[in-house]
Amino acid sequence: MTTADDLTLALELADAADAISLPRFSAHDFAVESKPDLSPVTEVDRAVEQHVSDALAAQRPDDALLGEEYGSRGDDTGRRWIIDPIDGTKNFVRGVPVWATLIGLYDGTDPILGVVSAPALGMRWWARAGGGAHRTTAGGPPQSIAVSQVSALGDASVSYSSLSGWKERGLRGGFLDFLDDVWRTRAYGDFWSYMMVAEGIVDIAAEPDLELYDMAALVPIVTEAGGRFTGLEGTSGPFGADAVASNGILHDTALDRIGVR
Template sequence: MPDLDLDLALETARRAVEAATAASLAHFRRGVRVEVKPDRTPVTAADRESEAAILAVVRAAFPDHGFLGEETGAHAGAAATRWIVDPLDGTKGFTRGRGFWGPLVALEHEGAVVAGAMALPALGETYWAARGRGAWLRSGEGAPLRLAVSRIAAWEDATLSLGEPHVLFRPPLLERVAALATSAQCARCYGDLAGAALVLQGKAEAWVEAGVQLWDLGPLPVLAEEAGGRFTDLEGRPTPASGSCVLSNGLVHDHVLRALAGR
């Protein structure tokens, strides 16, 4: 993609989630006021300030790109290239003082996610990736480590990470997800982007999510693939646009897809 500076995009995505981390941590566990949006989801000053911080970083590096943010909607820009942003995934957990929340930033170019980053600010973790540049994790003040998914191929030895129960634990998925969970070595339901992080670090083999929005999954395709894994929606399509996903180490991916399809 000669018309896009991927190295600058990678740096921008990382700096954007770092800026959002600082903005959100300023409010964390400090009694932030919670408002309710028309769709009944919560929003706080931390969400809004985090999105403003991300937008400022993106605009400084790529003033002509499009931008789609959960809180501020679509901003004008180049039709073929846009940034997709959830400034604070896991607002409910954030407001309760839990640790599994953070920003998600993705760069979509000509319909494919080519760079992105996410963070778990309360845990001191930042993740970033771009096509052909690898996927990376910085934990605390340490040096970045290259991410690599696990090499576990047998489902009976696998750990399954689950997303939103309100969708996954309803028919027809309920029985299929239950069968996956009970046939794996273990299953966990940490919530929000923390479940994906387990797979990226090689601490789980698959993460299943459904019933969310594009911005809730934005950077995960490039993070998964650059870590050696695979990302699809529940139908097996390599897109975050449907609001569902299987993110895996690749070795168990087809097994999970077949099980969720009832085959």
């Protein structure tokens, strides 16, 4: 079994997830509940994760799994799939097409691959270690993607999710000052901010409150595109509670301005 085999499987899982989620999004025929943290969850979230979980149990029985809705199984020190069945559930519920299934595979703390599939946008991104980062649009041919070469903060485009989390962390003032000093700001939010960094459309993305399943699939795509992905304190990878992704050139500047190191 090779990383290419793993990527083939991950893309097949994304196809299956899209086949479950997109018709339900279009029909808007699903029930919505509130989880204990008051975030929304739909029966579609659960259906997608259950399908992926069952497929992995059959095809990679020795691998561990972490999913947003059903938690963990297996040993997280070895090979582990990390799944967010619908990243952007609030968008999904309101009919906003910015949502995606996130599929990551790690060997301990080392990323093996990431797939981000956003069927309502007609877009998918993926990467495997050492294989570069790629995108398809509307089912077209794969295209290689790479981060930007913007080197000055005053020329940078920054994307974020919302301001409330920065306030809760006591970082809102510094974050707003940082936004005042860049060329352009937009709140594209969720996975899309980071995929735009990987494509070179946005130069920096940051969020102050995240879970492992929000980030795991994003890291290999950003890094294989030539960028950096760390927590606010500067530690590489998705294992903190927050994130900064960039083209690499601007990363230390971003951390100095909005980080907690």
